[in-house]
Amino acid sequence: MKDKVKNAVLKFGMIKELPCKITVxxxxxxxxxxxxxxxxxxxxxxxxxxxxxxxxxxxxxxxxDGDEMFVRRMCRLLDIPLYVRNIKVLDYxxxxxxxxxxxxxxRYDFFSELGADRLIATAHTASDNCETVLIxxxxxxxxxxxxxxxxxxxxxxxxxxxxxREDIENFCKEYSLPYVTDSTNLSTDYTRNxxxxxIIPELKKxxxxxxxxxxxxxxxxxxxxxxxxxxxxxxLEKARKDGKYSxxxxxxxxxxxxxxxxxxxxxxxxxxxxSLALANAVQIIRDGKGKINPCQYKFLQIRKKYLSVITxxxxxxxx
Amino acid sequence: MKDKVKNAVLKFGMIKELPCKITVxxxxxxxxxxxxxxxxxxxxxxxxxxxxxxxxxxxxxxxxDGDEMFVRRMCRLLDIPLYVRNIKVLDYxxxxxxxxxxxxxxRYDFFSELGADRLIATAHTASDNCETVLIxxxxxxxxxxxxxxxxxxxxxxxxxxxxxREDIENFCKEYSLPYVTDSTNLSTDYTRNxxxxxIIPELKKxxxxxxxxxxxxxxxxxxxxxxxxxxxxxxLEKARKDGKYSxxxxxxxxxxxxxxxxxxxxxxxxxxxxSLALANAVQIIRDGKGKINPCQYKFLQIRKKYLSVITxxxxxxxx
Numbered sequence: 001m002k003d004k005v006k007n008a009v010l011k012f013g014m015i016k017e018l019p020c021k022i023t024v025x026x027x028x029x030x031x032x033x034x035x036x037x038x039x040x041x042x043x044x045x046x047x048x049x050x051x052x053x054x055x056x057x058x059x060x061x062x063x064x065d066g067d068e069m070f071v072r073r074m075c076r077l078l079d080i081p082l083y084v085r086n087i088k089v090l091d092y093x094x095x096x097x098x099x100x101x102x103x104x105x106x107r108y109d110f111f112s113e114l115g116a117d118r119l120i121a122t123a124h125t126a127s128d129n130c131e132t133v134l135i136x137x138x139x140x141x142x143x144x145x146x147x148x149x150x151x152x153x154x155x156x157x158x159x160x161x162x163x164x165r166e167d168i169e170n171f172c173k174e175y176s177l178p179y180v181t182d183s184t185n186l187s188t189d190y191t192r193n194x195x196x197x198x199i200i201p202e203l204k205k206x207x208x209x210x211x212x213x214x215x216x217x218x219x220x221x222x223x224x225x226x227x228x229x230x231x232x233x234x235x236l237e238k239a240r241k242d243g244k245y246s247x248x249x250x251x252x253x254x255x256x257x258x259x260x261x262x263x264x265x266x267x268x269x270x271x272x273x274x275s276l277a278l279a280n281a282v283q284i285i286r287d288g289k290g291k292i293n294p295c296q297y298k299f300l301q302i303r304k305k306y307l308s309v310i311t312x313x314x315x316x317x318x319x
Numbered sequence: 320m321k322d323k324v325k326n327a328v329l330k331f332g333m334i335k336e337l338p339c340k341i342t343v344x345x346x347x348x349x350x351x352x353x354x355x356x357x358x359x360x361x362x363x364x365x366x367x368x369x370x371x372x373x374x375x376x377x378x379x380x381x382x383x384d385g386d387e388m389f390v391r392r393m394c395r396l397l398d399i400p401l402y403v404r405n406i407k408v409l410d411y412x413x414x415x416x417x418x419x420x421x422x423x424x425x426r427y428d429f430f431s432e433l434g435a436d437r438l439i440a441t442a443h444t445a446s447d448n449c450e451t452v453l454i455x456x457x458x459x460x461x462x463x464x465x466x467x468x469x470x471x472x473x474x475x476x477x478x479x480x481x482x483x484r485e486d487i488e489n490f491c492k493e494y495s496l497p498y499v500t501d502s503t504n505l506s507t508d509y510t511r512n513x514x515x516x517x518i519i520p521e522l523k524k525x526x527x528x529x530x531x532x533x534x535x536x537x538x539x540x541x542x543x544x545x546x547x548x549x550x551x552x553x554x555l556e557k558a559r560k561d562g563k564y565s566x567x568x569x570x571x572x573x574x575x576x577x578x579x580x581x582x583x584x585x586x587x588x589x590x591x592x593x594s595l596a597l598a599n600a601v602q603i604i605r606d607g608k609g610k611i612n613p614c615q616y617k618f619l620q621i622r623k624k625y626l627s628v629i630t631x632x633x634x635x636x637x638x
Contacts, residue, residue, distance in 0.1 A: 223578075
C-alpha cells in the first residue's frame with residue numbers, strides 16, 4: 001500500500017514545495033490511521049513534515065472523547081504534533097442544515113484555519129470514490145459527477161485515492177495498527193450504505209476489480225472534464241461584455257461547450273444548476289431571443305443580441 | 320409514447336430527406352412491435368414510407384417459425400412491406416464466436432443489404448441504454464462507454480431511445496398490441512440479466528427516475544465525447560507524416576487529447592485498445608523515446624522524433 005500512496009502523491013502532484021508540511025485529518029478510524037502511518041513510513045523519502053488534526057464533534061458522548069484520547073495517544077507515540085478542535089456541533093445545527101453538513105463545514109473551516117502553508121491529507125479511498133461516482137450516476141449527473149472525488153483540490157490532498165478498502169484492511173492487519181470504529185458509521189447516509197452493503201458486492205460479482213475500474217474511469221473522465229471546462233471558460237470570457245454575454249459568440253459554440261458556458265453563467269450569478277433550466281437557457285440562446293425564469297428573483301433575458309441576468313428587484317425598477 | 324418517439328426522431332435528426340424510407344427491425348417482441356406501431360401512427364405526420372424486416376435465426380425450432388408467421392401477419396394487417404431472412408445461424412457459428420455475436424452479424428449484414436437509401440429502425444430503449452451504460456461502467460470503460468447506445472449511427476436509428484420499458488408496456492396495453500415472448504430472452508447475457516433482475520430494481524429504490532437520469536447523462540456525455548474525438552482527430556492529422564506520427568506534435572497535446580489520439584493510432588493499426596497498453600504508449604511519447612509491444616506482432620517505436628507502428632515481420636526483415 002505504501003507504493004500505491006507514494007505513486008498517487010507523485011502522479012497527482014500532491015506535493016509541490018519541499019520539505020512539505022502535511023497534516024493528516026485523523027478521525028481515528030481505519031482509513032485515517034492507515035493514511036497517517038503510510039505517510040509516516042514515507043516521510044523521510046518524500047521529505048514530509050508530518051502532523052495531524054482531529055475534530056471532536058461531541059456527537060457521540062463518551063465515545064467521541066474516547067476517540068480524541070485514542071488519537072492523542074497515537075500522535076504521542078509517533079511523536080508528531082496534533083491539532084485538536086473540540087466543538088459541540090449540535091449547537092451550530094439549524095433547521096435548514098443536516099448534522100453531517102454542519103460537521104463537514106466545521107471540519108473544513110478548521111482545516112483552513114490551520115494555515116495555507118500546509119496540505120491537509122484526508123483519507124478518502126478508491127472505494128469511497130467508487131461509491132461517490134455510483135451515487136452521482138444513480139441520482140443523475142453530467143460528466144462532472146463521473147469525476148468522483150478529486151485527488152487534490154486547493155490545499156486538500158487524498159493520498160489514499162488509489163487504495164481500496166481491502167488495501168487498508170490488509171495494511172492495518174500487516175502492522176497490527178489499532179483503530180476506533182464509529183458506532184454510527186453505518187447509519188449516516190442511507191444511499192451510500194445501501195450501495196456499500198447491498199449493491200457494490202453484487203457489482204463485484206460481475207467485476208471483482210470494480211473499484212479500480214471505476215477509479216481509472218473517473219480519473220480519465222476528470223481530465224476530459226477539466227479540458228472542456230477550460231475551453232468553455234475561455235469562450236465565456238470572449239463572449240463577456242459589460243456584464244452581459246454576446247449571443248452571437250455563444251451561438252457559435254459547440255453544444256457541449258455552450259452547455260458548460262451556460263452552467264458557468266448560472267454559477268457566477270448564483271442560479272442553481274438544474275438540467276431543465278440549463279436546457280431552457282441553451283434554447284433561448286439558440287433562438288436568439290426570449291426570457292426565462294430559472295429560479296426565484298432571477299431572469300435570463302436576451303435583448304439586442306446580448307444575454308443578461310437580471311434580478312427581480314432590477315426588473316421591478318425598470319418596469 | 321408517440322410524443323417521445325417523435326421528439327427523439329426530431330431531436331437526434333434521425334430523418335433527413337423527405338419522404339423517408341424507414342424499415343423497422345421487427346422481432347415480434349414488445350419493443351419492436353411498439354416501435355412499428357408508433358412509427359405507423361406517425362407515418363403521415365413525419366412523411367415516413369414504412370416497412371419492416373425480420374430475421375428468422377432458426378435458433379428456437381417451431382418457436383422461431385411461429386415468430387416469423389406472427390410478424391408476417393402483423394405486417395399484412397398494417398399493409399406494409401416485410402423483408403424476411405430465414406437463416407440457420409448455427410451453420411455459421413465457429414469455435415471463436417458466440418451464437419449471439421454471429422446472429423448479430425447476420426442481422427446487421429441483412430440490414431445493409433436492404434440498401435443505403437433507407438433507414439433501419441431498431442427498438443433499443445432508454446432501459447436498454449441504462450443497462451449498457453451500467454455494464455460498461457462496471458466492466459471498466461473510458462468516457463466513450465458512458466455514452467451508451469447511439470441514437471443514430473450510419474443508417475441505423477433508434478426512435479425508442481427516450482422510452483422506458485414501462486412506456487412500452489403501457490403503450491402495448493393501451494392499444495392491446497399483441498407480441499411474442501422469446502422463451503430464451505432471460506438467459507442470453509448473464510451480466511445484463513443480473514443487472515435487469517437484481518441490481519436496477521435496487522437502484523430504482525434510490526432514484527425512481529434512474530433510466531431517464533442515465534439517459535440524460537449519456538446523451539450529454541456523448542456530445543462531450545464527440546467533441547473531444549473531433550479535436551483528437553484533427554490533432555492526429557497534424558501529427559501524421561509519411562505513415563508516422565511526429566512525437567513533438569503529440570507531446571504538445573493535453574493529456575486527455577493525447578490519450579484519444581493514441582487510441583486512434585491503435586485503432587487504425589488494428590491494435591486492441593487496453594488501458595495498460597494505452598498508458599505505456601502515452602509514456603514513451605512523453606519520454607520522447609522507447610519501444611513497446613502492445614500486442615502480438617505489433618510494436619510501437621519512437622525513432623528520430625517519430626512514432627511508428629511496425630509489425631513483427633518487418634522487424635525480422637530489418638534485423
